[in-house]
Amino acid sequence: MNCSELKERFRKELQRLQYYRQFRLQTKEYSTKKGISLYYSLIKKVDGELKVKYIGRRNKTVDMISACKYLDKSIKMIESGASVRDVDPNYLRHQLSKPYQTLPKFIYDLAGVINFEEWMSKPHIFNDNYPKKKCFATKSGWMVRSKSEGMIADLLLEYRVPFVYEEVIDVDGYRIAPDFILLSPVNYSELIYEHFGKMDDEEYVKKANWKIRQYIKAGYIPGVDLIITYECRDLPLTRQTLKKIFDLHFGRAICM
Numbered sequence: 001m002n003c004s005e006l007k008e009r010f011r012k013e014l015q016r017l018q019y020y021r022q023f024r025l026q027t028k029e030y031s032t033k034k035g036i037s038l039y040y041s042l043i044k045k046v047d048g049e050l051k052v053k054y055i056g057r058r059n060k061t062v063d064m065i066s067a068c069k070y071l072d073k074s075i076k077m078i079e080s081g082a083s084v085r086d087v088d089p090n091y092l093r094h095q096l097s098k099p100y101q102t103l104p105k106f107i108y109d110l111a112g113v114i115n116f117e118e119w120m121s122k123p124h125i126f127n128d129n130y131p132k133k134k135c136f137a138t139k140s141g142w143m144v145r146s147k148s149e150g151m152i153a154d155l156l157l158e159y160r161v162p163f164v165y166e167e168v169i170d171v172d173g174y175r176i177a178p179d180f181i182l183l184s185p186v187n188y189s190e191l192i193y194e195h196f197g198k199m200d201d202e203e204y205v206k207k208a209n210w211k212i213r214q215y216i217k218a219g220y221i222p223g224v225d226l227i228i229t230y231e232c233r234d235l236p237l238t239r240q241t242l243k244k245i246f247d248l249h250f251g252r253a254i255c256m
């Protein structure tokens with residue numbers, strides 16, 4: 001979908017939601033047993049005065065008003081020369097004021113993209129072998145097994161690439177838990193990322209080669225939907241190397 005097509009699609013949707021454009025939102029945060037919850041109030045100008053109506057938790061009205069804010073901003077950005085990627089709701093929502101940052105599902109469908117948060121929160125089966133070895137904390141909250149994996153996870157966060165860690169999947173009949181499964185923010189395809197960190201260990205190398213063979217037999221293509229990095233004691237993985245790899249795969253998708 002090109003910018004003209006997307007703009008026209010957004011314009012028609014905004015016309016459908018015309019009624020909600022007269023409202024604004026304000027929020028208050030309250031601590032609950034489940035964490036921080038947002039409660040909304042509706043603001044409307046009546047006879048030159050601002051009228052405030054408390055509506056509580058997020059509901060359909062909140063969703064429609066948030067959608068209008070996103071659509072308004074997207075159309076203006078496209079008219080100013082923005083790309084389709086620039087108005088991806090996964091990124092653009094963070095540029096909206098806080099009351100409008102939670103967008104309804106139909107906005108992602110309208111934009112033709114996958115909701116990153118929804119993708120990450122879907123049910124997963126994770127590798128629970130040797131949980132005590134997951135002792136390295138990352139900025140995204142995942143606990144990983146090595147400093148290098150921690151560096152990878154933190155850089156994925158910087159590039160705003162959604163990922164899950166050690167999800168168990170079927171690969172050519174074998175249950176395998178890749179280090180990372182990524183969702184490309186460029187074309188919304190899933191990629192596997194394996195980092196092999198003990199390449200000076202002969203037995204480890206044999207296991208790594210076996211794993212790579214299974215991926216290739218299952219149809220994965222190294223450098224396309226299978227990213228592989230290596231290191232050994234004398235040649236550790238560096239942030240500079242990772243950035244070159246991520247620039248190649250995801251550079252266009254870095255959040256503004």
